[in-house]
Amino acid sequence: MTENQIELRGVRRSYERGGERLDVLQGLDLTMATGSFHALMGPSGSGKTTLLNLIGGLDQPDAGEVFVCGEDLARLSNQELAQWRADHVGFVFQGFNLLPVLTARENVELPLQLTPLSRADRRAQAERALELVGLTERMTHKPSELSGGQEQRVAIARAIAMDPDLILADEPTGDLDRAAAEQVLELLGQLNRELGKTILMVTHDPAAAEHASHVVHLDKGRLESITKNPERVRSEA
Amino acid sequence: MLRLVLRNLLAHKTRSALTMCSMAFAVCLMCILQASLIGLESAVTNAAVNRLWIQSAVSLFVPLPMSYEAKIESVAGVEHACKFQWFGGIYQDESNFFAQFGIDPDSFQDCYPELEIVEGSYEAFAQNRRGCIIGEGLAEKYGFALGDTVPIIGTIFPRTGGGAWEFVVEAIYRPRTTAMDRVTMYFDFAYLEEALRAGDSRGAQGVGVFLAKLDDDADPTEAMGAIDGFFENGPQRVQTTTEAEFGRQFLSMLGNVPAMLAAVGGAVLFAIFFAVLNTMLAAGRERMRAVGILKAMGFRNGFVFSTLLVESLVLCTAGAAIGLGISIGLEGGLQSAFAGMIQSFEISSQVALGSLVIAIVIGTVAGIAPGRSAARVSTIQALRTQA
Known part of the structure; x- marks a missing residue:
């Protein structure tokens, strides 16, 4: 039996907005097996990004338990969460979020500064990650000199540079054209299949969700359904 | 970290250069004012203890x-x-x-x-x-x-x-x-x-x-x-004074010139502090999304605080070094220009060190405000900031 990488029990999260209490997540239970590829779908305001932030240790629940990679995140302090993120999670954002002043290689090398690796080793590891996403030729380019698809591939290279267990992608294809989006989704699928990375991807795009083995539907902060993509489940297995 | 700091500074070349120039000008002016003050007071501070000056008790002019x-x-x-x-x-x-x-x-x-x-x-x-x-x-x-x-x-x-x-x-x-x-x-x-x-x-x-x-x-x-x-x-009755007192008597004839020089220097420093603070606050605001990215990757609050603090320090110390270099370059010319007015005009190591220390203090204080904001902001809030 596959071990669960993510386990949420009775998770609640609410925000105060304009003096009103907004219950974004209302007692959510969810499990994700190690090495799975889940797509998280739902209308705007359904709590997708909030859920992603909780699983990524960027936010804390008001109630409930969030176990990710064997750690109860609610028990960790901010500093401990920072270290935990560095050790276990790679983020891919819709807006790429690369540092514009650094080259592609330097962006990928950046999280590696949190490791005891030497400068030469950091550089070599960053180059391997860029090679994996097919951007060897673009290493010395700054983000402004890259296309949207290339920027997102650099962001994926940065996310995997630390060899994390879990990749959290928040609408990674939202700002890309169809062709570039397909490349990015293929890449995520490849990381899942070949390197065994657990992936949770927020998306509005049903075509993007088809790349995942499971599609989680949220609505009004509640889990509505989980559907399986038999073809992807087989290839995952 | 230094690479990131330098790249950030170079990303806004004009702004960084202008802030550095302001600091260079302020340090240069500060060195000149401080050297002038020390020069004016050197007749008092370096006076010989075994020399006495005797003048008419009525007036120096009798x-x-x-x-x-x-x-x-x-x-x-x-x-x-x-x-x-x-x-x-x-x-x-x-x-x-x-x-x-x-x-x-x-x-x-x-x-x-x-x-x-x-x-x-x-x-x-x-x-x-x-x-x-x-x-x-x-x-x-x-x-x-x-x-x-x-x-x-x-x-x-x-x-x-x-x-x-x-x-x-x-x-x-x-x-x-x-x-x-x-x-x-x-x-x-x-x-x-x-x-x-x-x-x-x-x-x-x-x-x-x-x-x-x-x-x-x-x-x-x-x-x-x-x-x-x-x-x-x-x-004729006389008034005998020590050399230091005799020198102080001449210094007092200048009225409040030393105090005025000190006040001008202080005002310049104050203005420069706000110029650097403004630059760093602007840099902090621009950097907010990058702060979110760094924090999401696992960088701690201390790191993001340090990047802005070091940026401010690099800006100020580089500006101070330029200003110091200019003031040392002007030393010879100013010695001639001030000859007769100021006993000895010298950009001493004491003056240079004092100016550098002040620049470092300004850099530190100006870097703390944006650094603290960056350290305190939540990762999610920082990531939501528009680039």
């Missing part, structure tokens, strides 16, 4: 009888006495101001052991009634050389015929300490005295002040009391 010299020398503890007469002449033009004093060649050198003759000889000066010693600063500024005749128009002691006094350069001195400046002319008092007696010059007879050099084991306080007591019953 001359004392010449016969006082021997009487002062007879006071217990006094080794030498020397006349010191302010001449106040003009060389060619009023803008060419430098001090001239009539002194006793016999005792002057003994009173001023810090006088080092670098060209010519003191003996040649002592033997030539029209001879003079000039500071090397004057030689540099006006190109005076040994044997040159320096014409000086008397203002307090004008020539009856209307011509200029003529002094022959017999020696050039360099002060060993800043108790003495390097831009003064000393000539034989006897030359002036003889001209006054012969009617070749107008002006009051007598001596402006006397200088008393004390024995090594003499107590200055006792000697001052003894000298003042000696002339208690006239014909």
Whole structure:
């Protein structure tokens, strides 16, 4: 039996907005097996990004338990969460979020500064990650000199540079054209299949969700359904 | 981290360069003001403890009888006495101001052991009634050389015929300490005295002040009391002061110039602090999304705080180093320009270090505000910031 990488029990999260209490997540239970590829779908305001932030240790629940990679995140302090993120999670954002002043290689090398690796080793590891996403030729380019698809591939290279267990992608294809989006989704699928990375991807795009083995539907902060993509489940297995 | 900081600075070249220039200008100005202040006060701070100055108790501008010299020398503890007469002449033009004093060649050198003759000889000066010693600063500024005749128009002691006094350069001195400046002319008092007696010059007879050099084991306080007591019953009462007090008296004549210089320096620093703070706050706001990215990757609050703090420090110290370099480059020119006004103008290591420390303090304080905001903001909030 596959071990669960993510386990949420009775998770609640609410925000105060304009003096009103907004219950974004209302007692959510969810499990994700190690090495799975889940797509998280739902209308705007359904709590997708909030859920992603909780699983990524960027936010804390008001109630409930969030176990990710064997750690109860609610028990960790901010500093401990920072270290935990560095050790276990790679983020891919819709807006790429690369540092514009650094080259592609330097962006990928950046999280590696949190490791005891030497400068030469950091550089070599960053180059391997860029090679994996097919951007060897673009290493010395700054983000402004890259296309949207290339920027997102650099962001994926940065996310995997630390060899994390879990990749959290928040609408990674939202700002890309169809062709570039397909490349990015293929890449995520490849990381899942070949390197065994657990992936949770927020998306509005049903075509993007088809790349995942499971599609989680949220609505009004509640889990509505989980559907399986038999073809992807087989290839995952 | 340094690479990220430098890249961030280079990403806004104009803004960084302008802030650095502001800091460079402020540090340069600060160095000049501080060196001027120290120079102005050097006559007080570096004053010799074994030299006393004797002036009329009525006013510095009332001359004392010449016969006082021997009487002062007879006071217990006094080794030498020397006349010191302010001449106040003009060389060619009023803008060419430098001090001239009539002194006793016999005792002057003994009173001023810090006088080092670098060209010519003191003996040649002592033997030539029209001879003079000039500071090397004057030689540099006006190109005076040994044997040159320096014409000086008397203002307090004008020539009856209307011509200029003529002094022959017999020696050039360099002060060993800043108790003495390097831009003064000393000539034989006897030359002036003889001209006054012969009617070749107008002006009051007598001596402006006397200088008393004390024995090594003499107590200055006792000697001052003894000298003042000696002339208690006239014909003219005197006021004896230490060299430091005598220097302070001249400094006070400038009014609040030292305080004004300090105030100008302080105001410039204040303005520069706000300029740097403004730059760093703008940088902090721009950097907010990057802060979110760094935090999401696992960088701690201390790291993002440090990036902004180090950026501010790099900006300020680089600017300060440029400003310091400029002020050192200007030192020679300013020494000549301030000659006669400021006893010794020097961008000393103390001045340089002080300016760098102030720049570092400004950099630190200006970096703390954006650094703290960056450290405190939540990762989610920072990531939501528009790039």
